[in-house]
Structure formats: C-alpha cells, structure tokens
Amino acid sequence: MHHTSLIATIVAGLGLAFVFGAVANRLKLPVLVGYLVAGVVVGPFTPGYVADQELAPQLAEIGVILLMFGVGLHFSVKDLMAVRKIAIPGAVVQILAATALGIGLARLLGWTLGAGIVFGLALSVASTVVLLRALQERRLIETDRGRIAVGWLIVEDLAMVLALVLLPAVSGMLGGEAPPPGPGGVAGAFAITIGKVAAFVALMLIVGRRLIPWILHRIAHTGSRELFRLAVLAIALGVAFGSAALFGVSFALGAFFAGMIMAESELSQQAANETLPLRDAFAVLFFVSIGMLFNWSVILREPLAVLATLAIIVVGKSVAAYLIVLAFKRPTSVALTISASLAQIGEFSFILAGLGVSLKLLPKDGQDLILAGAILSILLNPLLFALLDKLAPRLAGRAGEPGAPAAANRPHGVLVGYGRVGKAVAEGLKGRMPLVVIEDEGERADALRAAGFEAVQGNAVRPEVLLRAGLAEATHLFVAVPSPFEAARIIEQARAANAGVKIVARAYTDHDVDLLTGMGADHALIGEQEIARGMLALAPKRPPPAASVH
Numbered sequence: 001m002h003h004t005s006l007i008a009t010i011v012a013g014l015g016l017a018f019v020f021g022a023v024a025n026r027l028k029l030p031v032l033v034g035y036l037v038a039g040v041v042v043g044p045f046t047p048g049y050v051a052d053q054e055l056a057p058q059l060a061e062i063g064v065i066l067l068m069f070g071v072g073l074h075f076s077v078k079d080l081m082a083v084r085k086i087a088i089p090g091a092v093v094q095i096l097a098a099t100a101l102g103i104g105l106a107r108l109l110g111w112t113l114g115a116g117i118v119f120g121l122a123l124s125v126a127s128t129v130v131l132l133r134a135l136q137e138r139r140l141i142e143t144d145r146g147r148i149a150v151g152w153l154i155v156e157d158l159a160m161v162l163a164l165v166l167l168p169a170v171s172g173m174l175g176g177e178a179p180p181p182g183p184g185g186v187a188g189a190f191a192i193t194i195g196k197v198a199a200f201v202a203l204m205l206i207v208g209r210r211l212i213p214w215i216l217h218r219i220a221h222t223g224s225r226e227l228f229r230l231a232v233l234a235i236a237l238g239v240a241f242g243s244a245a246l247f248g249v250s251f252a253l254g255a256f257f258a259g260m261i262m263a264e265s266e267l268s269q270q271a272a273n274e275t276l277p278l279r280d281a282f283a284v285l286f287f288v289s290i291g292m293l294f295n296w297s298v299i300l301r302e303p304l305a306v307l308a309t310l311a312i313i314v315v316g317k318s319v320a321a322y323l324i325v326l327a328f329k330r331p332t333s334v335a336l337t338i339s340a341s342l343a344q345i346g347e348f349s350f351i352l353a354g355l356g357v358s359l360k361l362l363p364k365d366g367q368d369l370i371l372a373g374a375i376l377s378i379l380l381n382p383l384l385f386a387l388l389d390k391l392a393p394r395l396a397g398r399a400g401e402p403g404a405p406a407a408a409n410r411p412h413g414v415l416v417g418y419g420r421v422g423k424a425v426a427e428g429l430k431g432r433m434p435l436v437v438i439e440d441e442g443e444r445a446d447a448l449r450a451a452g453f454e455a456v457q458g459n460a461v462r463p464e465v466l467l468r469a470g471l472a473e474a475t476h477l478f479v480a481v482p483s484p485f486e487a488a489r490i491i492e493q494a495r496a497a498n499a500g501v502k503i504v505a506r507a508y509t510d511h512d513v514d515l516l517t518g519m520g521a522d523h524a525l526i527g528e529q530e531i532a533r534g535m536l537a538l539a540p541k542r543p544p545p546a547a548s549v550h
Contacts, residue, residue: 005052005055006052006055008049008051008052009051009052009055009056009059010059010285012042012049012051013038013039013042013051013056013059013284013285013288013289014281014284014285014288016038016041016042016288017034017035017038017284017285017287017288019034019038020033020034020035020037020038020041021034021035021038021284022034024037030382030383032130032133032287032378032382033379033382035284035287035288035291036287036288036290036291036294036375036378036379037291038287038288038291039056039287039288039289039290039291039292039293039294040291040292040294040296041291042288042291042292043291043292043293043294044292045294045295045296045297051288051292053292053293056285056288056289056292057289059282059285059289060282060285060286060288060289060290060347061251061347062237062282062285063129063279063281063282063283063284063285063286064128064129064251064252064255064286064347065236065237065240065251065252065254065255066236066255066275066278066279066282066283067128067129067132067133067252067279067283068128068132068240068251068252068253068255068256068259069236069240069255069256069258069259069275069279070259070272070275070276070279071132071141071150071256071259072255072256072257072258072259072260072261072262072263073259073260073262073263073268073269073271073272074141074259074263074272075147075150075256075259075260075263076260076263076264077205077260079147079151080147080151080154080260082147083147083148083151083152084151085328086148086151086152086325086328086330087148087151087152087154087155088151088155089324090148090152090155090321090324090325090328090338091152091153091155091156091159092155092159093320093324094124094152094317094320094321094324094342095121095124095125095156095159097124097316097317097320098120098123098124098312098313098316098317098320099117099120099121099123099124100120101120101123101312101316102116102117102119102120102121102122102123102124102312103116103117103119103120104116105119105305105308105309105312106119106120106366108308109305109365111362111363111366112174112175112361113174113175114171114174114175114176114361114362115175115356115361115362115363115366117174117361118167118352118353118355118356118361118362118366119356119362119366119369119370121160121163121352122345122348122349122352122353122356122370123309123312123313123317123345123349123370123373124156124317124345125156125157125159125160125345125346125348125349125352126153126156126317126341126342126343126344126345126346127344127345127346127347127348127349127374127378128153128157128252128346128347129283129286129287129346129347130344130346130378130381131149131153131341131342131344132150132153133283134340134341134381134382134385135149135150135341138385138389138440138459140337140441143441143444144334145333145334145337145338148325148330148334148338149337149338149341149342152338152342154253154256156348157250157252157253157348158197158253160250160348160351160352161193161197161248161249161250161253162190162193162194163352164351164352164355165189165190165192165193165248166189166190166193167352167355167356167359167361168355168359169189171359171360171361174361175361176356176359176360176361177359177360193248196247196248196249197247197248197249199247200243200246200247200249200254200257201257204239204257204258204261205261208239208257208258208261209261209264212235212258212261212262212265213261213262213264213265213267215231215235216228216231216232216235216262216265216267216271217265217267219231220267220270225274228267228270228271228274229274229275232262232271232274232275233274233275233278235258235262236255236258236259236275237255239254239255239257239258240252240254240255240258241254242254243257250348252347286347287378290346290374290375290378291375293350293371294371294372294375295368295371295372298365298368298369298371298372299372302365302368302369305365305369306369306372306373306376309369309370309372309373310372310373310376310377310380312373313343313344313345313373313377314343314344314377314380314384317339317342317343318339318340318342318343318384319339321335321338321339321342322335322336322338322339323335325338325339336388336391337388340381340384340385340388343377343380343381343384344374344377344378344380344381345370345373345374345377346374346378349370349373349374350370350371350374353366353367353370353371354367389459389462410434410473411433411434411473411474411475412433412434412435412436412470412473412474412475413429413433413434413435413436413474413475413476413477413478414435414436414437414438414466414469414470414471414474414476414477414478415429415435415436415437415438415478415480416437416438416460416477416478416479416480416481416490417438417439417460417479417480417481417482418437418439418444418448418455418480419480419481419482421480421482421506422437422478422480425478425480426448426453433475433476434454435453435454436454436455436456436469436470436474437453437454437455437456438455438456438458438460438465438466438469439455439456439457440457440458440459440460441457445457456468456469460479460481460490460493461486461489461490461493462493463493463496463497466490466493466494466497467497471494471497471498471501472497472498474498474501475501475502476501476502476503476504477491477494477498477501477502477503477504478504478505479491479494479503479504479505479506479516479521480506481506482506484507484508484512484515484516485515487505487506487507487516488515488516488519489519491503491505491516491519491520491521492519492520494520495519495520502522503520503521503522503523504521504522504523504524504525505521505523505524505525506524506525507524507525507526508526508527509526510526512524512526513526
C-alpha cells in the first residue's frame with residue numbers, strides 16, 4: 001500500500017543513513033558519505049529492499065525547500081543586491097564555460113550538439129544542498145564569500161529555470177522531439193518565463209514583505225509555540241509550492257524568497273530555530289535519494305567517460321570560478337571558497353538530464369554519466385574543503401596576516417568565536433586580562449584588529465590554530481561558538497594542549513552541559529539559567545514583613 005511505502009521509505013532512509021553515517025564518522029569520513037551509501041543500499045541497483053523511487057525524491061525536495069528557506073532567513077534583499085555585480089556575470093560565465101566543456105566531451109563521445117548542450121548545462125549547476133551544508137558547517141553563510149556563493153547559486157537556479165522552459169521549445173531544432181509549438185515560439189516562451197519570474201519577485205517584495213511578517217507577529221501574540229512553528233512551516237512550504245505551481249519558479253528559489261522576506265521580521269531567529277530539526281532530517285533524505293539513483297555499473301562500462309565528466313565538474317568548473325572571482329579583484333581565499341563550493345552538481349542536473357532523455361536529446365548513457373559525476377563530486381567535495389582548510393593558514397600568511405599575537409607569550413585569555421555572545425565577552429574582558437580572539441572568518445578577524453583586539457584567523461578545532469593563539473600560556477579559554485559538537489571538539493583539543501587552562505563554554509541544554517563538561521570544560525553556561533540568576537539577584541533578599549493586624 002502507498003502509505004506503507006511512505007513509512008518504509010522514511011524509516012529505511014533515515015535508519016540506514018544513521019547507521020552508515022555513524023560508520024563514516026568513525027572512519028573520519030564526512031557523514032554525507034554514509035548517507036549516500038545508505039541510498040545505494042536501498043536503491044534499485046543493489047539486492048534487497050528497494051525504497052520507493054517516486055517518494056524519496058519528493059521527500060528530499062522538502063529538505064531543499066527548508067534548507068533554502070533557512071538560508072533566506074539569514075539573507076536580505078540588501079545582501080543579494082550587494083553581490084549582484086560579481087554573482088550575475090560570474091554565474092553566467094561559469095555556466096557558459098562548463099557547458100562548452102560538456103559539449104566538447106559530448107562530441108568526443110559521438111553525441112549530437114543538442115545532447116552536448118543538455119549535458120553541459122547539467123554539469124554547470126551546483127547542488128543547493130551540498131553547497132549550503134558546506135557553508136553552514138564552516139559558518140560562512142553570513143560572510144562576504146558566503147553571500148557571494150549564495151547569490152551565485154540563485155543566479156544558477158534562475159538560469160536553469162529558463163533552460164527547463166526553453167529546451168522543449170528548441171528541442172526540434174537540436175535534433176530531439178519537437179513538442180507542439182507554443183504561442184510565439186522560442187521568443188514567446190522566453191518572454192513568458194521572464195514575465196512569470198518578474199511577477200513572482202514583485203509579488204514577494206510588494207505583498208509578501210508586508211503580509212508574511214504581519215502573519216508571524218499575529219501568531220506570536222497568541223503565545224502558542226506550536227502554532228508559531230506551524231505558521232513558519234506553512235509559509236515556507238506554501239510559498240515554495242505556490243511559486244512553482246503558479247509562476248514556474250523552482251521550489252528552492254521560492255523558499256529562499258520566503259525566508260528572505262521573513263528575515264525582515266524580528267521573529268526571524270525564532271523561525272530559524274523552529275525549522276532546524278526538520279531541515280536537517282529532510283536534508284539527509286536528499287542525500288539518500290541521490291544514492292538511490294546511482295547505477296554503479298556505469299563506472300565499469302565507461303570509466304574514461306566518467307573520469308572526464310568528473311574532471312569537468314571538479315576541475316573545469318572550479319578553475320573557471322576561481323579565475324572569475326580573481327578577475328573581480330577578490331582575495332584568493334574568497335576565490336578558493338567559491339570554486340570549492342561549486343565543484344559538485346545535484347538536483348537541477350538530474351531534472352535537466354531527465355528532461356533531455358524524455359525529449360530524446362540526451363542518450364541514456366548521458367544521464368548515467370551525469371548521475372555518476374554527481375555522486376563522485378559530492379563525495380569529493382568535503383575533501384576539497386578539507387584541503388582548503390589546510391591551505392587557509394598559508395594563504396593568510398601570504399596575504400600579510402600577523403603571526404603569533406604579542407599576548408600569546410604571557411598569561412592571557414583565549415576567546416573562540418566573535419558572534420553575538422563572543423563580542424559581549426570580549427568587550428567585558430577589556431582591561432581585565434590580555435585577550436586573543438580566534439575567528440575563522442577573515443572579515444571578522446580584520447574587524448577585531450581594527451577594534452583593538454589581538455586576533456588569530458582559523459578554525460579552533462585544529463590544534464595548530466589554538467597553539468598559534470598561545471593556548472599553552474593561556475590561563476582561560478572562553479568557547480562562544482553556537483554548535484555544542486564543535487565546542488566539544490575544541491575543548492577536547494584545548495585540554496590536551498593545556499591541562500591547567502580554565503575552560504568556560506556556552507551551552508543550550510542540560511545535555512550540552514554534560515557533553516562539554518565531559519570533554520573537559522570547567523563550566524558550561526546555559527542562557528536561561530543565567531537569566532534566572534539575574535532575576536533572582538534583583539528579587540528581595542527576604543520576605544516582606546507581614547502586615548500588622550489591628
């Protein structure tokens with residue numbers, strides 16, 4: 001029965017993703033490798049149970065919607081406009097370069113020009129989920145390079161929406177099946193698509209900008225957290241579905257605009273927190289659904305073609321993006337981050353490949369190569385970022401970043417993270433002790449130095465960064481990063497480097513306290529408890545005297 005298939009697909013997908021994700025983590029591999037393997041296990045190309053191949057991609061699409069909605073919550077129209085001068089020409093040139101490489105490989109394989117165009121376009125567009133997960137893990141979404149990458153991604157999505165509309169109209173001219181001509185031919189189809197996208201953007205900026213925050217505030221005033229969570233999910237999913245059904249815009253793009261409009265509300269942070277658990281769960285199903293599509297036999301049948309396809313995705317696209325960003329006079333670190341982010345393909349690639357096969361433009365082998373390229377590039381993407389993390393200190397040194405801070409050679413405090421909490425801690429410690437701040441984003445590190453703090457750029461999870469901040473001589477370590485798992489790894493590394501340092505960490509729940517203290521923290525503070533202590537400090541010290549009775 002269909003409802004049984006839905007439950008079985010969710011249980012098998014999440015259950016096996018957990019098992020193989022845990023194994024991958026144990027082997028020091030990215031957990032998404034385990035998720036992909038789980039998809040292969042429940043896919044049609046391996047023996048045993050086969051998950052529903054129609055339901056799994058739809059569940060994965062919910063993950064894409066919620067993920068892009070979450071990104072929109074940390075974005076704004078101003079942020080989008082600020083990166084338009086590099087994101088628009090950069091994405092267009094990179095798409096053209098990747099498409100040209102795809103056409104070249106297709107011609108070598110003996111395919112038609114139409115097949116080459118579809119193949120090249122499919123290789124040119126990055127996966128939304130993979131790119132955003134990589135940026136979020138490194139807390140880069142709200143940085144300059146993160147905004148450029150997201151803006152670049154939005155332009156790619158818009159370009160693929162146009163491609164999906166125009167391909168059927170030009171299929172006959174490219175050697176495929178020619179569907180019944182629409183009004184106005186190719187020019188008409190292009191004009192209608194542009195008009196629909198413009199209408200959607202206008203509707204969101206004019207009507208949505210007023211309506212969505214108003215709805216949220218009205219629901220928040222009811223005092224029901226359950227209703228508020230339901231309102232956020234209804235808005236995210238409703239706008240995404242409506243944008244696709246009425247305006248032909250992708251689910252991801254619709255959800256992004258919904259989040260970006262909601263970001264203007266004071267309740268945006270609460271909205272982001274409420275959607276986080278569902279966002280992560282459905283993002284896992286995305287990777288499982290990709291693994292289900294992969295037919296491993298293509299590697300044995302066409303090994304050279306698979307390697308050439310992978311080279312276009314990982315090398316060709318990356319080099320093109322790297323050179324484009326440098327041409328706009330951005331730092332090398334930004335160029336490397338953008339190029340690593342785009343060195344993979346995903347959901348739009350599968351849609352384009354499916355459309356190409358249905359129009360008889362792309363041979364079935366082409367679809368298999370695209371799927372193989374997607375799987376392998378997604379597997380390699382975390383390794384590229386790991387390599388980038390190792391190169392970052394050297395690049396920072398070439399860029400003239402200061403070496404070890406002066407305070408690192410005497411007793412001092414080390415602060416990890418300069419977000420909202422970290423900034424308050426740093427300001428409070430001014431004049432009380434020498435302080436070195438570790439911040440992995442270059443712009444924030446520069447801002448710290450401009451504000452008079454000594455700063456080290458890098459990820460404190462790496463022992464060499466902690467040592468560069470002088471942890472061996474430090475008396476106190478303040479860990480202000482929001483992720484308890486990242487904080488736990490930092491504390492573990494710090495305790496190994498300096499057994500006597502006093503460690504104070506930020507926590508959200510009692511479970512976080514147990515985790516952080518178990519790793520070696522002396523104190524783990526929960527915001528709610530500190531608020532309660534502050535309230536009690538302002539309360540009367542003793543009961544008021546009883547009123548006398550006459």
